[in-house]
Amino acid sequence: MFKLATERKFKTKIVVRMPNENGSHSQIDFxxxxxxxxxxxxxxxxxxxxxxxxxxxxxxxxxKVVNEDGTEALFNDETRDALLDEPLVLAALSQAYLSEAIRGTGRQKN
Known part of the structure; x- marks a missing residue:
């Protein structure tokens, strides 16, 4: 049954391959x-x-987002905008949202 709701939220895992100082990539997720x-x-x-x-x-x-000193980051406009200012994170968030919200092609569980 589909329930018409005024507001729905969903959570999804974001995986980003970030270039590192070794010339390779580190996989980060949140x-x-x-x-x-x-x-x-x-x-x-x-x-x-x-x-x-x-x-x-x-x-x-x-x-699963931490500050530079390793403490847990709190979500607010400043931390949201800091993540959105990272091009690879922006791309991963955009792809995840559109895949889940519009296309319904997000990760499938077996």
Whole structure:
């Protein structure tokens, strides 16, 4: 049964391959919490093909993110924007959101 809800959220694992100082890549991961929007709302936020405005609206939390000193990072506008300022993280978040929210092609459990 599909329940019409005023607000839905979902969580998904984000995996990013970040270049490192050794000339290779390190795989980092964290959990992102997204707010589900209607397709019309997504389209309006993505006008011009930019996902940054969309992600500022739908990226509403995270887990497994730490500060430089190793302490747990708190989600707020500043930490959200710091993550969105990293190009590879922005791309991974965008792909994850669109895969899960629109295409329904996110990770499948066996």
């Amino acid at each position: 959990n992102a919490i997204f707010k589900a929007l209607k397709v019309s709302e997504i389209d309006a936020l993505r006008e011009g093909g930019e996902d940054l405005a969309l992600l500022r609206e739908v990226f509403v939390g995270f887990e």
